[in-house]
Amino acid sequence: MSKLESRTLKWLADTGFTVRTPAMWTAALTHGSTGEHDNYERLEFLGDRVLGLSVAHWLYDAMAEPEGTLATRLNAMVSRQMCAEVARGIGVPEHVRVSKQADSDGGRDSDNILGDVMEALLSAQYLDNGFQAAFDLVHHLWRPALESGDGSRKHPKSALQEWAAGNQRKPPEYEVIGKSGPDHKKSFTVRVRVHKVGEAEGTASSKGAAEREAARAFMERYG
Incomplete structure (x- = not known):
């Protein structure tokens, strides 16, 4: 080591x-x-x-x-x-x-x-x-x-998960749809989709942070 x-x-x-x-x-x-x-x-x-x-x-x-x-x-x-x-x-x-x-x-x-x-x-x-x-x-x-x-305060992904369950919807699905920038400064774009409701995107410096931004954007649009 x-x-x-x-x-x-x-x-x-x-x-x-x-x-x-x-x-x-x-x-x-x-x-x-x-x-x-x-x-x-x-x-x-x-x-x-x-x-x-x-x-x-x-x-x-x-x-x-x-x-x-x-x-x-x-x-x-x-x-x-x-x-x-x-x-x-x-x-x-x-x-x-x-x-x-x-x-x-x-x-x-x-x-x-x-x-x-x-x-x-x-x-x-x-x-x-x-x-x-x-x-x-x-x-x-x-x-x-x-x-x-x-x-x-609830984490955006937790809030979206609970919202989907409370509205009898399938769990949210996250997908990385874009990745750019050098290794030391990457940018990720994630799309979150809830079946028969809609979708939203989020961009951040990590996959996890992009998922949070996407969940937050979804809740602002549909929640």
């Missing part, structure tokens, strides 16, 4: 992570497409639980709301999309290790990959420094979303 680059070590420290076992942090930033055995998959499994408990604790202390409301807010705050947004906000894409093909396909800015890496990094923080350190970091990185109420 490759060693952590000096710029990545500095970025981790500047962001609030404390690296004691470099190999584990390298794994946390490594996608399976690289072919390396030590990648983020096992770390992501644990990090998901670290994040969930940390956010649940914050909500329990901060909100005098019934269980159902807390559960809805928790699900939004620990969603793959929210994890990816936090990851982008701290600069994770520049440090993710993916294959050339995955990078060309937009993997470096994929919601799925960034969300998994973000959880893997929280797992590494927990394993290297204990739960309190991971807990404090979650509160620091998620605080803007937690305090702004962002997690109380």
